[in-house]
Amino acid sequence: MDMQVSAGPKVVLEGASVAYGDLTVLKDVDLVLGDGEFLSIVGPSGCGKSTLLKLISGLEPPAAGRVFVDGAEIDRTPPHVGFMFQRDALLPWATAEENINVGLELGGYPQADRAKRCQELIDFLQLTGFGKHYPSMLSGGMRQRVSLGRLLAYEPELYLMDEPFGALDAQTKVMMGRELLRIWGRYRKSVIFVTHDIEEAVSLSSRVIVISGRPGRVKREVKVDIDYPRDLRAVRKTAVFHDLCSTIWDEIMGEKAVEQAADDPAEAPA
Numbered sequence: 001m002d003m004q005v006s007a008g009p010k011v012v013l014e015g016a017s018v019a020y021g022d023l024t025v026l027k028d029v030d031l032v033l034g035d036g037e038f039l040s041i042v043g044p045s046g047c048g049k050s051t052l053l054k055l056i057s058g059l060e061p062p063a064a065g066r067v068f069v070d071g072a073e074i075d076r077t078p079p080h081v082g083f084m085f086q087r088d089a090l091l092p093w094a095t096a097e098e099n100i101n102v103g104l105e106l107g108g109y110p111q112a113d114r115a116k117r118c119q120e121l122i123d124f125l126q127l128t129g130f131g132k133h134y135p136s137m138l139s140g141g142m143r144q145r146v147s148l149g150r151l152l153a154y155e156p157e158l159y160l161m162d163e164p165f166g167a168l169d170a171q172t173k174v175m176m177g178r179e180l181l182r183i184w185g186r187y188r189k190s191v192i193f194v195t196h197d198i199e200e201a202v203s204l205s206s207r208v209i210v211i212s213g214r215p216g217r218v219k220r221e222v223k224v225d226i227d228y229p230r231d232l233r234a235v236r237k238t239a240v241f242h243d244l245c246s247t248i249w250d251e252i253m254g255e256k257a258v259e260q261a262a263d264d265p266a267e268a269p270a
């Protein structure tokens with residue numbers, strides 16, 4: 001087990017901005033992710049959520065401001081950062097097992113133990129019997145589980161997840177969320193989870209950040225005061241859950257109205 005002792009926050013953004021040419025995508029973003037925290041990011045399409053993850057993973061440099069991971073200002077992809085994309089990025093010519101093995105290899109898992117670990121992950125993600133299947137022979141939900149398996153195999157200290165379950169049906173999505181929480185509960189790694197699904201954000205995370213329409217800023221921060229471990233079904237029936245969802249919903253709808261008004265003055269809300 002990793003015995004890394006890290007007292008400070010996992011990620012800090014100080015006045016970070018990103019621009020693509022004339023287009024300012026993120027502006028003056030301040031954000032602190034505590035070590036072991038599960039943070040969700042929501043906001044209208046195009047507000048810069050994916051850009052924010054790229055910034056933290058070192059794939060996109062800030063035009064202004066600073067980005068720290070584990071207290072060090074980053075100038076490239078920091079070690080132990082795992083990225084999961086919305087569209088599964090599996091190797092089509094490799095089986096489920098082989099795809100998961102890529103994560104084990106990249107993460108430096110001891111070679112002699114890889115086959116055993118791979119099987120553990122396959123079983124854990126309820127893919128038993130499908131290890132030798134190629135991605136094209138798996139359902140969308142199964143492919144996403146293989147992607148999650150590869151991410152877990154890599155054993156990141158920081159999970160950057162960009163709408164990882166966005167393409168799944170509602171039922172599978174809840175199931176994947178439950179599995180993710182189970183894993184998070186066990187290892188307590190830091191997670192930044194981007195989603196369009198407000199209920200998903202509230203049910204999984206300890207804090208939700210709403211990003212405003214472009215240029216994206218942190219518009220609102222909502223703390224989710226619901227204890228872990230969570231029974232997602234029970235949580236979704238509570239008044240606290242519904243209140244939090246509607247608060248966030250109003251915040252985002254406000255943003256959408258502004259965007260529409262800017263596009264078409266005739267549709268501006270009265």
Ligand SMILES: Nc1ncnc2c1ncn2[C@@H]1O[C@H](COP(=O)(O)OP(=O)(O)OP(=O)(O)O)[C@@H](O)[C@H]1O
Pocket residue numbers: 020025043044045046047048049050051052
């Ligand atoms: N490499 C790039 N070059 C130029 N513009 C880009 C690039 N990447 C993103 N953008 C622009 O930056 C803005 C924010 O994009 P981003 O992908 O971060 O949005 P998002 O919040 O993730 O949206 P969605 O919810 O639709 O995924 C968009 O207007 C997009 O066109």
Ligand SMILES: [Mg+2]
Pocket residue numbers: 049050051162
């Ligand atoms: Mg995106």
